[in-house]
Amino acid sequence: MSDDGDLPWRFSADQGLEDQLFDRDRHIRYLEMNYHLLPSPYEGQEIIRLTLAYFTISGLHILDALDRVDREAVINWVLSLQAHPKNEAELNNGQFYGFHGSRSSQFKSLDNGVSVPNNSHLASTYCALAILKTVGYDFSLIDFSSILKSMKNLQQPDGSFMPIHTGAETDLRFVYCAAVISSLLDDWSGMDKEKAKNYILSCQSYDGGFGLIPGQESHGGATYCAVASLRLMGLIEDDLVSRCTSSSIIDVPLLLDWCLQRQADDGGFQGRPNKISDTCYAFWVGGVLRILGANNFIDEITLRKFLLTCQSEYGGFSKFPGQLPDPYHSYYGFTAFSMLQETGLNSFNVELGISTVTL
């Protein structure tokens, strides 16, 4: 073997971290294991089981291993979680008719006259549609109009979205969910884009990043939700950094500088200044930079090095180096590597949060 230190596949007697590779096979096995059965500690996340499914199935798609999935079973299970209004009157009763995150929020009413409200959730709805899109389900087969008609009920006067009509926190996460749902269904009748835009803009902080709610500290995840939503709504252009025009509804130079400073000395990305690097921000912040057209300003070599220290021997990725993997950080580790154009991985649509490579 030549002693060329630049070759990424050089082997040495003791495999130091510099020689570590992205272990695609091991990651596929990790996802397959999750796909078939999640161990009991995951009952603490039972309510978001559909989200765990999204991480697993979309993850397999990114790793170009979607053949491991029983497409029909997935479609049937996901569709079984949809909330259906019984009639026109029910559709207009103010509830949101989307998808439930799991059976824990989905109740079949007994014949005792007690009406059971549906607890379908905006984030679960996004995950459901993302999974269906991923496995190539033909959206024209089903009428999704009840989702869009009832989604309007969730939008607040200030433009933000509540995820469930029975009451919950309202913030940028759910504005993003509404925008990406509208985008996947290619129908914007379910939300007032102008109001949503104003809410998003009110979340941009003095330092260029976005907080989750107006007045809050800039945060990597919130910034992704803001920028991805604006992009999906067509309110900011692609590749803003290359365009010399400074007119944009957001302060792009300040945002750019804030995002780039989130790459820490260890190469990983942090969610806020002075916090430690965490795998998932390679997606949240890295994704924003990609949307802005500034991904070449990232130090990809040291980012890769950091991410590989979070790669688990069990497959998947952990939040911090040397910890156990979890579905969430694993998924965002995979998306980060896709953005780094890792061999063997499918390309990834940052704003939609899925790979749009067709099967």
Place this chain on the structure above:
Amino acid sequence: MDSDEDDRIPLSQRPEWSDVTPVPQDDGPNPVVPISYSKEFAETMGYVRAVYLADERSHRALQLTAEAIHFNAGNYTVWQFRRLILEALNADLHDELEFVEHLASKNSKNYQLWHHRRWVAEKLGTEAAGRELEFTKKIFVNDAKNYHAWSHRQWVLQTLGGWEDELAYCDELLEDDIFNNSAWNQVSYAVKAILTKPENESSWRYLRGLYKNSMPSFVMDRRVSTVCLTVLTTKANCVFALSLLLDLLSNGFEPNQELKNAVEALLPESRDQDSDMAVTICSVLEIVDPMRVNYWRWRKKSLHSEVEEGVRNLRVH
């Protein structure tokens, strides 16, 4: 929770639940990502389904929601049902604050917990303001940057009161005149923070943010260039000082010789120096902030359009 698990009596063996038949989960024929539920979890959720479907808003149902929440603190359906029960029972919400506080130690980043806390506080009204601020302080002891706690604090001050007058006053001052006394203090405060820890990005961003709506003040306030000069000459971490100086130059700031010397001292090879100080600064940044070398190169190339834009902004004012 291990010791609790040993003490837990199955619901099927509790006399007060003998009249209820749990409703099992129907996952369908080909479930995806099934979870290997423990028997305790499955049993609890079976009874939750039963009382939920019967819409039973009783004390035992309230206790059951607490057990379900301990298993899955993110279960918003159970939290919401708990709120309905609390209302139906006209429960003492001060006890509810205790319940949330007890859970918070292990669930301080749980959105449903914080939403529930807000719901309770809102019901209690302004009398709860003090306790809510104390609650966030307790969270900060273990996690000074807890995002939820900061949001809650902000909400308490805005909604339950305590800050409206002061905030309005500050807003007014900053809008009218950055050189006003209290605003003056704000800049001094930021400068002091910078000099104490020049490597802390937050203080630099805060200082810059104070001038967000007053570009001329930003350029004309000598304290800004002075703090940059001080940090550059003490050879402390200078990335943010250089970045701020670049910002100043882009907005029409005219540097004096002292500043020019300080910057040039960082680039000993005089051939790398440029008559345009902004170009020199970018060259230095390429060296002292190598992680973002491509960004600083791009900034260098974009300098002309940046300066034109900045000077245009100045003229408008």
